[in-house]
Amino acid sequence: xxxxxxxxxxxxxxxxxxxxxGRLKGSPELTVDADMREMAKTAxxxxxxxxxxxxxxxxxxxxxxxxxxxxxxxxxxxxxQFQKKVQLQLVVLYVDFKLDESYTPSKISIRAGDGFHxxxxxxxVELAKPxxxxxxxxxxxxxxxxxxxxxxxxxAVLSNHLNGRDTHxxxxxxxxxxxxPVPAQPFHFTSREFITYSTIR
Amino acid sequence: xxxLMVDRVHSSLRLFMHRNAIxxxxxxxxxxxxxxxxxxxxTCYLHxxxxxxxxxxxxxxxxxxxxxxxxxSCFRMNLLREAEETLCPVNEPxxxxxxxxxxxxxxxxxxxxxxxxxxxxxxxxQALTLDPLLWSAYEELCILGIxxxxxxxxxxxxxxxxxxEHTSTPTLVKSNFANENRVLSSRVSAxxxxxxxxxxxxxxxxxxxxxxxxxxVRPTAxxxxxxxxxxxxQFDTPSPTAAQTSSIMPPPLFRNVHAYxxxxxxxxxxxxxxNGVNQPLRRKYMDEARLKKVSGRLFNxxxxxxxxxxxxLKDTATNSNSNTSQFGGNGTGHSSGSRYEVIDEMxxxxxxGTSSSVSTADGRSFEQDKAERILLQDSKLALGxxxxxxLFRTLGEGFRLSCxxxxxxxxxxxRKLPESQFNTGWxxxxxxxxxxxxxxxxxxxxxxxxxxxxxxxxxxxxxxYSTVLYHLNEEMRLSYLAQELIxxxxxxxxxxxxxxxxxxxxxxxxxxxxNFQRSVQLDSRFxxxxxxxxxxxxxxxxxxxxxxxxxxxxxxxxxHYNAWYGLGVVxxxxxxxxxxxxxxxxxxxxxxxxxxxxxxxxMALNSLKRNKEAxxxxxxxxxxxxxxxxxxxxxxxxxxxxxxxxxxLDELERLKEIAPHESSMYALMGKIYKQxxxxxxxxxxxxxxxxxxxxxxxxxxIKW
Numbered sequence: 001x002x003x004x005x006x007x008x009x010x011x012x013x014x015x016x017x018x019x020x021x022g023r024l025k026g027s028p029e030l031t032v033d034a035d036m037r038e039m040a041k042t043a044x045x046x047x048x049x050x051x052x053x054x055x056x057x058x059x060x061x062x063x064x065x066x067x068x069x070x071x072x073x074x075x076x077x078x079x080x081q082f083q084k085k086v087q088l089q090l091v092v093l094y095v096d097f098k099l100d101e102s103y104t105p106s107k108i109s110i111r112a113g114d115g116f117h118x119x120x121x122x123x124x125v126e127l128a129k130p131x132x133x134x135x136x137x138x139x140x141x142x143x144x145x146x147x148x149x150x151x152x153x154x155x156a157v158l159s160n161h162l163n164g165r166d167t168h169x170x171x172x173x174x175x176x177x178x179x180x181p182v183p184a185q186p187f188h189f190t191s192r193e194f195i196t197y198s199t200i201r
Numbered sequence: 202x203x204x205l206m207v208d209r210v211h212s213s214l215r216l217f218m219h220r221n222a223i224x225x226x227x228x229x230x231x232x233x234x235x236x237x238x239x240x241x242x243x244t245c246y247l248h249x250x251x252x253x254x255x256x257x258x259x260x261x262x263x264x265x266x267x268x269x270x271x272x273x274s275c276f277r278m279n280l281l282r283e284a285e286e287t288l289c290p291v292n293e294p295x296x297x298x299x300x301x302x303x304x305x306x307x308x309x310x311x312x313x314x315x316x317x318x319x320x321x322x323x324x325x326x327q328a329l330t331l332d333p334l335l336w337s338a339y340e341e342l343c344i345l346g347i348x349x350x351x352x353x354x355x356x357x358x359x360x361x362x363x364x365x366e367h368t369s370t371p372t373l374v375k376s377n378f379a380n381e382n383r384v385l386s387s388r389v390s391a392x393x394x395x396x397x398x399x400x401x402x403x404x405x406x407x408x409x410x411x412x413x414x415x416x417x418v419r420p421t422a423x424x425x426x427x428x429x430x431x432x433x434x435q436f437d438t439p440s441p442t443a444a445q446t447s448s449i450m451p452p453p454l455f456r457n458v459h460a461y462x463x464x465x466x467x468x469x470x471x472x473x474x475x476n477g478v479n480q481p482l483r484r485k486y487m488d489e490a491r492l493k494k495v496s497g498r499l500f501n502x503x504x505x506x507x508x509x510x511x512x513x514l515k516d517t518a519t520n521s522n523s524n525t526s527q528f529g530g531n532g533t534g535h536s537s538g539s540r541y542e543v544i545d546e547m548x549x550x551x552x553x554g555t556s557s558s559v560s561t562a563d564g565r566s567f568e569q570d571k572a573e574r575i576l577l578q579d580s581k582l583a584l585g586x587x588x589x590x591x592l593f594r595t596l597g598e599g600f601r602l603s604c605x606x607x608x609x610x611x612x613x614x615x616r617k618l619p620e621s622q623f624n625t626g627w628x629x630x631x632x633x634x635x636x637x638x639x640x641x642x643x644x645x646x647x648x649x650x651x652x653x654x655x656x657x658x659x660x661x662x663x664x665x666y667s668t669v670l671y672h673l674n675e676e677m678r679l680s681y682l683a684q685e686l687i688x689x690x691x692x693x694x695x696x697x698x699x700x701x702x703x704x705x706x707x708x709x710x711x712x713x714x715x716n717f718q719r720s721v722q723l724d725s726r727f728x729x730x731x732x733x734x735x736x737x738x739x740x741x742x743x744x745x746x747x748x749x750x751x752x753x754x755x756x757x758x759x760x761h762y763n764a765w766y767g768l769g770v771v772x773x774x775x776x777x778x779x780x781x782x783x784x785x786x787x788x789x790x791x792x793x794x795x796x797x798x799x800x801x802x803x804m805a806l807n808s809l810k811r812n813k814e815a816x817x818x819x820x821x822x823x824x825x826x827x828x829x830x831x832x833x834x835x836x837x838x839x840x841x842x843x844x845x846x847x848x849x850l851d852e853l854e855r856l857k858e859i860a861p862h863e864s865s866m867y868a869l870m871g872k873i874y875k876q877x878x879x880x881x882x883x884x885x886x887x888x889x890x891x892x893x894x895x896x897x898x899x900x901x902x903i904k905w
Contacts, residue, residue, distance in 0.1 A: 034708070187864070191860055193828075193860045194830055194865070197829045
């Protein structure tokens with residue numbers, strides 16, 4: 001499971017920032033449901049700007065000590081382009097106010113679309129001195145909108161804590177639903193009897 | 202000095218002192234260069250796992266034994282073309298395949314590895330005809346799916362034929378490590394087979410003449426058991442004495458004994474050379490054998506010697522190396538006592554070569570009682586042969602049926618085995634496999650566990666066992682099994698398959714893939730490892746690679762229906778429905794009893810809009826296995842597609858009784874009600890479905 005495998009047992013407790021309405025704090029653990037999986041392994045990642053040595057690879061290297069540092073004007077953008085339309089449910093970022101202070105993002109906007117030309121904002125969140133993994137769910141209120149279907153996702157850092165110009169982000173993960181192990185089915189199987197008979201190995 | 206050195210070499214090989222043997226043999230070859238000594242050196246190298254050395258020294262040699270050893274070395278080094286060329290030279294189509302049955306077997310394996318199935322089948326059949334007790338040949342035929350009924354292969358007539366040609370071969374084949382043993386015993390019996398009945402008579406005559414000789418023989422039996430590379434010239438010497446001392450046998454016996462001894466040594470375990478020259482001799486004697494069969498029976502003196510042999514039997518738990526080894530010892534002493542040694546050793550080694558054990562002796566005894574009432578006294582031989590053939594019949598039939606996926610019948614056949622044979626690793630694994638194919642994972646689990654407990658070092662069926670645990674979702678036991686297997690043998694592909702299954706169960710497909718790839722690296726002829734790699738790539742949605750690996754699996758073993766199934770699933774996902782249907786059908790043709798396969802075939806047909814056939818297939822699947830809920834569910838799905846809502850609902854209602862806790866079922870019912878606009882029922886069903894906690898994807902659909 002992702003949570004076990006990738007959990008960085010961070011001893012640092014969650015930041016005790018004043019949780020305003022809708023302000024995310026970040027948790028030391030990456031808790032993701034078992035029925036979700038990381039979707040962006042085969043996607044194309046790019047950033048609007050970066051400092052030498054702190055490039056986009058640091059966002060995907062599963063190492064929380066390396067970070068991406070932007071080097072330009074705000075908003076700083078991380079673009080993720082998929083090879084086909086995918087269903088996405090969750091975006092998780094690892095940021096650390098204690099280490100990065102004014103580099104820590106404070107306002108993040110998530111946009112989705114078919115390409116650079118028709119991105120539309122789907123979610124905005126504000127962070128309050130976060131330390132750890134920040135889970136941003138992409139679902140709407142309506143159960144029909146649990147997933148977004150998109151070719152491209154853009155994570156925009158609109159502003160930082162303490163009005164910093166550039167930003168540090170240490171890791172980003174994107175989650176979506178697992179495909180049905182049995183092909184051509186409308187629903188997943190849940191009971192043991194069905195699952196046992198559902199595939200040949 | 203030469204014979205002394207040869208004797209020492211054999212003794213070293215027998216006692217597994219390979220380096221000593223190699224050293225001595227190299228000195229021997231330097232001092233007395235002759236092809237037979239070179240063959241002996243090659244054998245030493247092969248024993249020491251240095252096929253390249255054997256290859257080097259044997260290159261270009263023409264004697265049949267040399268050719269056989271050379272072919273074996275080539276095979277071990279994966280130089281299949283050369284091996285084939287040696288065994289069956291293109292330029293000389295009439296040259297006989299050396300080493301008789303085992304040569305044909307090796308050639309068959311080479312053909313199979315290079316994809317020439319029909320030629321391989323031919324070779325295996327040939328091998329089996331030459332030596333009916335060559336189990337490996339029969340096994341290969343079963344795997345190719347074209348083995349004939351065991352009643353024909355191991356029939357009464359075969360028994361008679363063997364009897365005429367053999368001295369006795371008690372059926373002390375333990376099912377454990379059965380293949381090796383059977384190969385060994387087959388060698389033994391193969392060699393015995395070549396003995397003409399005159400030989401038997403001679404033995405009987407010997408028994409009559411000098412019963413007292415036996416006690417002397419006993420202690421010598423052990424020390425002369427060296428693995429020999431049948432130095433043919435050495436065996437010439439005993440035979441004249443044999444002929445001379447035999448007062449009863451006519452002169453031709455000399456030839457027979459000669460031939461017999463040569464061929465015995467020749468048909469010894471693979472590393473031995475066969476004297477191809479003797480093959481024509483053998484065949485001639487076979488006919489004479491039938492004539493003499495009756496007279497052979499009149500010599501009952503065996504009975505006195507048998508008890509002694511069976512005692513020796515229990516003492517000497519050697520493997521068939523000893524079988525061949527004895528012949529090396531023959532070169533040394535040539536008193537009349539040694540003659541009996543010769544023959545006795547052949548008996549002993551034949552007996553011991555089939556790795557005797559007390560339990561098998563017991564198993565033999567009750568059959569023996571029955572047999573004795575029927576046959577006359579001499580028939581330890583006839584008895585032994587029949588017992589062995591009977592055992593082969595049962596095991597062979599069971600194996601054949603399970604390869605044809607007629608698992609219920611196979612299980613019945615296996616149950617006929619005596620308990621001692623049944624409670625062995627090989628048989629229990631086969632039984633477990635049969636249950637696995639029947640999708641009865643609980644029973645399979647039980648049997649595999651028993652097998653593993655009884656013989657923890659049999660790794661052969663353990664990959665299937667790990668799959669069974671995977672299906673049963675037993676994480677703990679699967680990881681324990683995997684750890685155990687790795688600790689037993691880190692270099693066995695089955696162990697890594699088990700580890701991979703462990704990770705696959707936890708949905709960590711990348712690590713699982715790594716492990717399966719290790720397994721493939723360890724043995725690229727292990728079809729299941731390729732298939733499992735394919736499954737993992739498919740789970741990672743890397744369809745190109747998964748197709749590649751499934752195809753690799755099929756290259757190794759065309760009847761591996763899991764690979765056909767895997768390809769079908771990939772094409773189904775890629776929406777190439779024609780391809781999917783074709784592959785599922787191929788899988789179905791190989792295993793026509795699997796309800797899961799029928800279900801998938803139905804699904805493919807449904808996607809192709811061939812709804813009538815799809816429904817028929819689903820009906821078949823439902824009938825094939827009552828416990829499988831899936832075909833009924835699929836049937837309902839198809840009916841929904843055909844807009845036959847009421848029938849679909851009926852089907853689902855029936856299904857509800859069998860599998861009441863399946864959220865997808867209720868979801869489907871809800872969907873149908875929604876279509877029918879019976880909204881309150883729809884809501885009700887969806888509610889139940891939600892209660893059963895489906896994954897998020899379903900939640901979205903259900904909450905409409």
